[in-house]
Amino acid sequence: MTGRAGSDQVAAPSRLIGWSRRLGLGPIGWASGVISAALGAMGLGAVLCLWFPAVLTTPSLRQVYDMTVIRALIKAALLVAFGLGALSVVLKRRKALGLLGMGFSLMATLMGGSAVEVATPVRASDYLGLDWFLLNLLILATLFVPVEQLFARRPEQKIFRPGWTTDLAHFAVSHLAVQTTVLLTLVPAAVFFRWAVSPVLQAWVAGQPALLQFVEILAIADLTQYAIHRLFHRVPFLWRFHAIHHSSRSLDWLAGSRLHLVDIVVTRAVGFVPVYVLGFATAPTYAYLVFVSFQAVLIHANVRFRFGPLAWILATPRFHHWHHSAEPVAVDKNFAVHLPVIDRLFGTYYLPPEAWPAEYGIAGDPVPEAYLGQVVFPFLPAVTSASKR
Ligand SMILES: [Zn+2]
Numbered sequence: 001m002t003g004r005a006g007s008d009q010v011a012a013p014s015r016l017i018g019w020s021r022r023l024g025l026g027p028i029g030w031a032s033g034v035i036s037a038a039l040g041a042m043g044l045g046a047v048l049c050l051w052f053p054a055v056l057t058t059p060s061l062r063q064v065y066d067m068t069v070i071r072a073l074i075k076a077a078l079l080v081a082f083g084l085g086a087l088s089v090v091l092k093r094r095k096a097l098g099l100l101g102m103g104f105s106l107m108a109t110l111m112g113g114s115a116v117e118v119a120t121p122v123r124a125s126d127y128l129g130l131d132w133f134l135l136n137l138l139i140l141a142t143l144f145v146p147v148e149q150l151f152a153r154r155p156e157q158k159i160f161r162p163g164w165t166t167d168l169a170h171f172a173v174s175h176l177a178v179q180t181t182v183l184l185t186l187v188p189a190a191v192f193f194r195w196a197v198s199p200v201l202q203a204w205v206a207g208q209p210a211l212l213q214f215v216e217i218l219a220i221a222d223l224t225q226y227a228i229h230r231l232f233h234r235v236p237f238l239w240r241f242h243a244i245h246h247s248s249r250s251l252d253w254l255a256g257s258r259l260h261l262v263d264i265v266v267t268r269a270v271g272f273v274p275v276y277v278l279g280f281a282t283a284p285t286y287a288y289l290v291f292v293s294f295q296a297v298l299i300h301a302n303v304r305f306r307f308g309p310l311a312w313i314l315a316t317p318r319f320h321h322w323h324h325s326a327e328p329v330a331v332d333k334n335f336a337v338h339l340p341v342i343d344r345l346f347g348t349y350y351l352p353p354e355a356w357p358a359e360y361g362i363a364g365d366p367v368p369e370a371y372l373g374q375v376v377f378p379f380l381p382a383v384t385s386a387s388k389r
């Protein structure tokens with residue numbers, strides 16, 4: 001009897017898997033495993049932030065956190081990760097993802113979970129923006145992954161398409177290094193352009209209506225970005241840095257993160273100079289920062305939205321996808337990030353009606369696929385021509 005009961009218990013999980021296959025629950029098992037592993041890893045990261053806030057969290061974000069909400073979020077993430085992990089283990093023949101999510105959740109809970117005490121005030125120190133990375137990843141993935149699934153421009157493209165780990169590494173490093181990149185963005189303007197500051201002009205600029213200042217920042221920043229972006233394409237040494245961004249063969253919300261740190265810092269630092277000199281008020285400047293970080297993700301997304309008349313004013317996914325096109329006719333076109341009118345003015349506008357590029361990337365694929373290979377690529381002697389031209 002005991003033997004029979006034992007073999008029934010062993011047979012039960014495989015019978016469940018059989019049912020889940022017959023009922024077409026395989027994709028649910030896979031999706032729950034992926035969400036479990038992602039939420040478990042993020043929950044564990046958040047608990048590490050509670051343990052080591054001075055070195056893993058961003059001081060300006062710490063000031064605005066509502067810890068009741070943050071702790072509730074961590075608790076929910078760990079619970080959902082464990083629950084979906086268990087569901088995935090039951091439904092799926094391959095258990096690794098579900099077990100990974102359950103393992104992360106369990107480890108985070110054993111470390112104290114959402115209840116870890118934080119000693120305040122948190123001492124000042126150099127830090128990695130782990131909280132900045134986790135929050136951005138959570139918000140952007142929650143927003144863009146379902147939208148890309150529902151309104152895909154390329155429905156056949158998978159969420160975990162080739163190159164996604166490289167792009168996630170770029171996303172992670174640029175967010176973790178937020179302290180350094182912000183410093184390198186702000187300091188050059190303050191050091192080299194302090195002479196250009198006029199308190200009278202700044203008072204006048206900051207005194208304008210906030211919405212007007214926002215539009216002005218958009219136009220001025222995009223004019224500067226247009227120039228520096230065109231230089232990155234034109235000057236062979238700079239192109240080797242920017243080629244990293246153009247090496248993506250699949251575009252989606254994560255692909256826009258594929259940027260060399262030198263490309264990020266130089267573009268932002270130069271773009272910040274006129275904003276600093278003119279002295280725009282804080283609110284419109286922050287509004288611009290939020291807008292640019294959202295739009296930079298959106299224009300790379302795998303979505304087929306056209307945006308109607310808005311496409312005349314603002315850069316859309318279709319406009320920027322053509323900038324990434326591998327087709328010779330579209331090379332060195334659509335440099336603007338916000339306002340396509342700048343490309344119209346300077347003769348670099350390219351947007352055939354209705355059409356999307358057939359292929360993305362650089363002819364000859366000169367850029368290595370691995371993250372570290374991409375970091376060192378611009379500094380290595382050019383074996384083959386890295387130019388698109
Ligand atoms: Zn470019």
Ligand SMILES: [Zn+2]
Pocket residue numbers: 245256300320324
């Ligand atoms: Zn791009």
